[in-house]
Amino acid sequence: MPSDHANSAIKVVRPVSGRWESLALLLAVLAVIASVAGYITLRPQKVGPPITLSWQVRSFDGLGAVDQAIHSALLPAGEEIIWFNNDTGGWITLERAQKILLPPFYRDAFWKTNGEVQWQLILPGTHQPHAASGDVHADAPVTPPDQTANKVSQATQGQGATVYYGSGGRAPGQSAYLLVIGHAHAGVMWANQATIWVHRDPNAPYPGIVKPESLVGDGWRQVIPYNGASEVERVKGTQP
């Protein structure tokens, strides 16, 4: 019969491996998936720019050109001020800043181009701002020094921070500035280092209390420098 003949012609050939190929392929696929998943989980992470909090602003792309220039000058000035204090116990006054040509306090073309900001030095616990160094516009309303001193003295009493306060800048879109330097022995936040704050109003009054929570409440924003360390971290990535 033809059908019997056909059946006898079909010969089922079984693989020598006994169908292990399918299992091997499945295992290989699983191994590849596991490897890819492992790499994705453990690979070096490219980090983005540091994320600022609502009360912070990034120097790199959050500040205008004038604010950026003043911030760039305040950073080394802060370092030098801290070294001076470590060596002598004193502070670089605005008068001394003129003598040692220290930007952004020194009145040169930089100062002129960047809004002629009026700086005051507020010393911790002395109740004496160094405003009498001539850092006042000729046509600006002048606050009697004693009055300013009293207000500042009440506000800064016991805070232990030294502050360089800049206001009255005339460049468009310019901020007011605070360079706050903490004392290690005074137990203040960010002791022995400088922090820089800006206020959208270039004529923002001296905040009185220079603790972060008060500054934030008064509309001041801490400037977060996007520095070389951040850039290296961004480029090279960090391990998770």
Next chain:
Amino acid sequence: MTVSTKHRALWRRCIALLLLIPAIALASPAPSSGKKLKIGVTLHPYYSFVANIVGDRAEVVALIPAEANPHNYQPQPDDITRAMNIDVLVVNGIGHDEWAFQIIKAAGRGATLPIIQANASVALIPIGGGQDGVKVVNPHTFVSTTAAIQQVFEITRRLGELDPDNAAVYRQNALAYAARIRELRAGFMTRFAALDLSSFRCATTHAGYDYMMQEFGLFVSAVIEPRHGVAPTARQLANTIDAIKKANVRVLFAEKNFSLDLAKPIEAATGVKVFALSHITGNTYSPDEFEVAMRENLETLAEAVEFTQR
């Protein structure tokens, strides 16, 4: 010899030994004091910075030959030998000296050599003029005075941690050096004070001068190179020429040590006057190279601004 004599002799030897031990210890050199730190540097400005910070208290070792162009440098065997013998390396870290990491890896120092990132605390600014609105970090922090001082302070702080015996000297030297740089800057500030900077517009072939411009309140309107060290395409060049014309740019800053191939056609197409600024890459390393080069740069910048006032 009696027993008591024997004991006495033994006691004498023990006491002599006890006296000798501290004497020997005091006579031998202290582990670290007296040995000068060997500080490697990658770029010319860092040679000047470190030489002025350390004075004669440490040795400054340039990692690559002085005449080498850091922009396209290929590490050489001698560099690896130098990397094997330094105690610390000062780098820019954000551009210009990526090859240094290949060298120290080849020298087997990748895990052990302390690295000082000179820019670690410098507030970086974006490249000015174009870049399609994208803010790209400008790595030329050493073509400036303020950012240079910030780097001098950072290097000083880190060297002081590595070499505490000399930390105070390093700091005094750094402050004196910073004062000299500021004095240099102040001289030109006086000159700039008499000029109207508000209408100054410039273009640059290389995006290397934003930090220096920032100090004088000046801005770059256009950069010819689309990216650091990359030549523009014909289309990009045409767009830049349009931008220069629209912004009424009268000055183009080319790089002193690079070819003027890019500057010449732009000068011909737009009528801008070409001035050359230095990237501070010379043929010799020297402590005063940074000050000399920056003086020339500031002189050129002042001449360019004065040219636009005519």
